[in-house]
Amino acid sequence: MTDQEIDLSSTDLFDIQRSMRAMRRLKPDPVPDALITKILEAGICAPNGGNTQKWRFLVIKDAEVKKAVQHYYKRAYDEVQKPRHDAHAPKEPGPALDQHHRNEKAIEYLTDHFHEAPVWIVACAEDAHSDAAATGASVYPAVQNMLLAARALGLGATLTARHLVFREEVEKLLGLPENFGSFAILPIGYPMGKFGPTRRIPVSEIAFLDNFDTPWPT
Numbered sequence: 001m002t003d004q005e006i007d008l009s010s011t012d013l014f015d016i017q018r019s020m021r022a023m024r025r026l027k028p029d030p031v032p033d034a035l036i037t038k039i040l041e042a043g044i045c046a047p048n049g050g051n052t053q054k055w056r057f058l059v060i061k062d063a064e065v066k067k068a069v070q071h072y073y074k075r076a077y078d079e080v081q082k083p084r085h086d087a088h089a090p091k092e093p094g095p096a097l098d099q100h101h102r103n104e105k106a107i108e109y110l111t112d113h114f115h116e117a118p119v120w121i122v123a124c125a126e127d128a129h130s131d132a133a134a135t136g137a138s139v140y141p142a143v144q145n146m147l148l149a150a151r152a153l154g155l156g157a158t159l160t161a162r163h164l165v166f167r168e169e170v171e172k173l174l175g176l177p178e179n180f181g182s183f184a185i186l187p188i189g190y191p192m193g194k195f196g197p198t199r200r201i202p203v204s205e206i207a208f209l210d211n212f213d214t215p216w217p218t
């Protein structure tokens with residue numbers, strides 16, 4: 001899918017989904033609270049186990065808190081993620097390696113500027129440990145709804161979870177009560193670049209009919 005094939009000004013759900021990629025370069029300009037409320041309202045429409053709605057959303061604008069958390073977000077990149085990415089980088093020069101470098105540059109940019117996003121939404125849940133898949137399953141649908149809502153409002157955002165490498169330290173800085181866990185931090189702001197098509201393996205290669213030998217016909 002190319003830029004030309006998606007109307008980037010469209011608010012059609014399918015166009016929004018196809019052009020909602022991680023927007024890691026954000027302007028520091030403030031985002032009106034009314035838009036954050038709309039994003040949160042989209043979030044709480046999501047499915048969740050037993051409709052218990054144990055999710056909680058912490059909106060962070062405090063510059064000191066964001067900077068303190070960014071310290072751990074960067075440490076997690078330097079100490080854990082970058083070595084892993086380097087190990088998995090394509091070995092041969094070519095388009096795949098070029099794409100890897102472009103991606104890594106964007107990831108590094110967000111890492112260095114994480115705290116400069118004007119607003120974060122931290123997706124949390126009560127009675128939850130962030131490493132419990134079942135609780136995550138009741139939080140991430142809301143996160144996806146919020147990402148789509150941000151995109152529909154012309155705001156850039158990224159689902160980030162790397163802070164979980166230093167979960168205890170970060171949750172203390174965020175002031176989460178003992179019985180709450182965090183699952184994602186969404187830095188949100190007006191994007192510096194353009195929205196564009198997501199790059200994904202086509203449905204014909206990852207969907208099947210009745211058994212894994214029969215590709216879903218597209």
Ligand SMILES: Cc1cc2nc3c(=O)[nH]c(=O)nc-3n(C[C@H](O)[C@H](O)[C@H](O)COP(=O)(O)O)c2cc1C
Nearest residue numbers: 020021022024107110158159160161162163198199
């Ligand atoms: C569970 C999860 C955690 C993620 N954590 C991070 C993160 O900490 N930092 C980041 O820059 N991107 C993070 N991402 C975003 C993915 O890297 C991104 O969705 C993926 O590379 C596809 O890129 P695209 O959405 O731009 O097409 C995360 C995505 C998921 C689903």
